[in-house]
Amino acid sequence: MRGRRALVTGAGQGIGRGLALAFGAAGAEVLVNDLRPERCEQVVDEIRAAGGAATPVPFDVTEYDAVCTAVAAHGPADVLVNNAGNAGAEGFATRGRFAESEPADWEAFLRVNLYGVLHCTRAVLPAMVSNKWGRVLTVVSDAGRTGDPGGAVYGAAKAGAAGLTRTIAAENGRYNVTANNISLGTMRTPLTEPLWAEQADSPQAKAILQNYAIRRPGVPDDVTNLALLLASDQGSWITGQTICVNGGFSFAL
Numbered sequence: 221m222r223g224r225r226a227l228v229t230g231a232g233q234g235i236g237r238g239l240a241l242a243f244g245a246a247g248a249e250v251l252v253n254d255l256r257p258e259r260c261e262q263v264v265d266e267i268r269a270a271g272g273a274a275t276p277v278p279f280d281v282t283e284y285d286a287v288c289t290a291v292a293a294h295g296p297a298d299v300l301v302n303n304a305g306n307a308g309a310e311g312f313a314t315r316g317r318f319a320e321s322e323p324a325d326w327e328a329f330l331r332v333n334l335y336g337v338l339h340c341t342r343a344v345l346p347a348m349v350s351n352k353w354g355r356v357l358t359v360v361s362d363a364g365r366t367g368d369p370g371g372a373v374y375g376a377a378k379a380g381a382a383g384l385t386r387t388i389a390a391e392n393g394r395y396n397v398t399a400n401n402i403s404l405g406t407m408r409t410p411l412t413e414p415l416w417a418e419q420a421d422s423p424q425a426k427a428i429l430q431n432y433a434i435r436r437p438g439v440p441d442d443v444t445n446l447a448l449l450l451a452s453d454q455g456s457w458i459t460g461q462t463i464c465v466n467g468g469f470s471f472a473l
């Protein structure tokens with residue numbers, strides 16, 4: 221990834237942090253985004269301590285003007301990793317049946333997981349097209365691929381983001397810009413840490429793992445090599461795809 225500049229959103233912890241560290245180790249200059257500036261600084265320090273190049277770029281992906289200002293200030297990104305997301309408010313998902321939800325509950329899911337992806341992709345794409353090289357990776361969820369009782373609006377937002385990717389791929393392939401989704405199953409990150417740290421033996425955790433052929437939650441390192449492949453020159457003929465990193469969620473016995 222030497223000579224490439226990669227903007228990773230929501231990179232202050234969890235999967236985004238893992239991706240930012242991996243891109244830094246692979247030689248990219250990493251623009252480390254997060255809503256929380258102190259998290260950006262910490263990850264930047266980690267990348268630099270490992271010999272990589274990184275810059276903190278804190279902004280809120282839900283604010284289009286802030287996204288555009290940051291992208292203009294830091295120069296064109298060759299790679300965008302749309303990772304910022306949540307399953308509702310910060311922390312483990314606020315879950316509930318759609319029939320009992322209210323429109324006011326939907327906003328938080330849609331703003332980060334769908335609008336955030338629209339904003340960042342729109343902001344970086346013109347430069348990728350004029351440079352005739354670009355990579356857009358979007359971290360989505362099996363909640364949006366297969367459905368997820370209790371996570372309807374989160375899943376809808378992720379499915380929307382995945383749909384955007386396919387059109388970005390179709391519109392921009394002629395400019396050597398690829399766009400792909402990485403669809404994750406249940407991961408062990410700060411977002412889901414309460415489930416695994418405090419209730420790893422709980423019936424809820426056991427029931428979740430029964431759905432996975434490989435009976436453990438994923439970790440950020442499970443995602444990084446695929447992301448690097450898709451972002452590299454070696455990934456130049458892979459576009460418009462949704463690739464699952466999910467421990468065989470669909471094949472569990």
Ligand SMILES: NC(=O)c1ccc[n+]([C@@H]2O[C@H](COP(=O)([O-])OP(=O)(O)OC[C@H]3O[C@@H](n4cnc5c(N)ncnc54)[C@H](O)[C@@H]3O)[C@@H](O)[C@H]2O)c1
Pocket residue numbers: 229230231232233234235236253254255256259279280281282302303304305306307311332336359360361362404405406407408409410411412
């Ligand atoms: N953890 C899982 O089980 C799981 C499963 C499937 C998909 N995902 C997806 O993977 C991605 C990363 O999840 P994670 O588990 O690492 O989450 P996390 O909550 O541990 O980390 C997300 C980071 O994004 C930042 N962030 C949140 N809103 C933001 C905003 N508006 N602008 C900028 N930064 C923002 C947070 O501050 C945080 O540092 C998300 O898109 C999530 O939906 C996670």
